[in-house]
Amino acid sequence: MNRKKRVLFFATTLLCIAAMLGMISWGSAFGADFPEIKKRGVLRHLGVPYANFVTGSGDGMDVELVKRFAEHLGVRYEYVKTDWENVIGDLTGKKVQARGNNIDILGEVPVRGDVIANGLTKIPWRQKIVDYSTPTFPTQVWLVARADSTIEPIKPTGDINRDIAQVKELLKDRCVLGKAKTCIDPSLYRLKETGAEVKLFSGNLNELAPAVIKGEAEATILDVPDALIALEKWPGKLKVIGPISSMQEMGVAFAKTSPELRKAFNRFFEKCKADGTYQRLLKKYYLGVFMYYPAFFEKM
Helix, strand or coil, X not given: CCHHHHHHHHHHHHHHHHHHHHHHHHHCCCCCCHHHHHHHCEEEEEECCECCCECCCCCCHHHHHHHHXXXXXXXXXXXXXXXXXXXXXXXXXXXXXXXXXXXXXXXXXXXXXXXXXXXXXXXXXXXXXXXXXXCCEEECEEEEEECCCCCCCCCCCCCHHHHHHHHHHCCCCCEEXXXXXXXXXXXXXXXXXXXXXXXXXXXXXXXXXXXXXXXXXXXXEEEHHHHHHHHHHCCCCEEEEEECCCCEEEEXXXXXXXHHHHHHHHHHHHHHHHHCHHHHHHHHHCCCHHHHCHHHHHHC
16 A cells, blocks of 8 residues: 555545544534433433422432332432432433523533423423423412412402403512522513512522512412422412413423323323322322313323
8 A cells, every 4th residue: 555545545544533533523412312311211301499399308299109110111310419400411411501482502511311290281382392291290380479468369360361460460679589580480471571579599499489588589389289389388378369370381301302101101100190100109199280280180
C-alpha cells in the first residue's frame, strides 16, 4: 500500500470511528425503549416525592404501580429520586423551559430514568416533550385558603366555567401562592389578570399547604391529590374555595423514543384495572378521591 493510499485508509477509518462515537453519544441522549430495558434488566423509575404518589419513604401509589410493572416485565425495579426542575430532562435528555403552552429546548442533559410516575398532570407544554400513558388519576386545580380567611367557598353552579369565574372574582388583592414549572404554575391559569398578588413558592409542593397555615400567604392553588392529603393531615386548618381549572388527568410519562415501553405499560395497566389491583391501590392511598370524581372511576 503506497503512502497516499495509507493516508486515505487511515482518514476514512477515523471518520467511521467518529461517526460511530457520534451515534453512540446521540443515542445516549434519548430514553430507552422496551428491548433495551429488557436487555439491561432494570426499569428506572423517576419520581419526585409528592403527596401519596411517591412518599419519599419507599412507598406510594406510583411506586407500587411501577414496581409491579417492572415485575411484569421481568426486570429489576430501581427508584431514581429527582425534582420538578429536572424530571423532564432526566427522562428525555433535553433541558426544557416552559413558555406558556410551548417549550424552549435549552440543551442536552444525561438521561437518568425510563418512566416518570409521581402524579404527573397532563399539561400542553409537557405533551410537547413526553408521551403519556392511559390516564391513571383524575385531578383539578383548586384554590385552598387558610380556615380563618375571609374568602368564602363558592356555591357550585353545575357549570365549571362559571365556577372558575366565581373563584377568580374573589382573588383581587389577595396573596396567592403557586409553584413555577409545575401544574400549579399561576401563569397557566392567568392568576395575575385577576388582580391577585401572586407569589412563586421556592419550596417543594408538599410544603405549600403548611406555608399557608403558617401565614406566608392567605391562599394557594393545589391540585386535588395534594389538597386531599392536606385536608386530612391538617383538619380544620384549611378550606377549599373552589376550582381554578377544569378537570385534568394524570399519567405515567415516557420519552417519545419509548413507544413500545408505553404500549407495554398501557397493556399492564388495563390488566391491573381488570384484576382489581389498581382499585386496591386507590383505596390504600386515596380513598377520598372516589367521592369527588365518581364518573372517572365508573368509566374504568
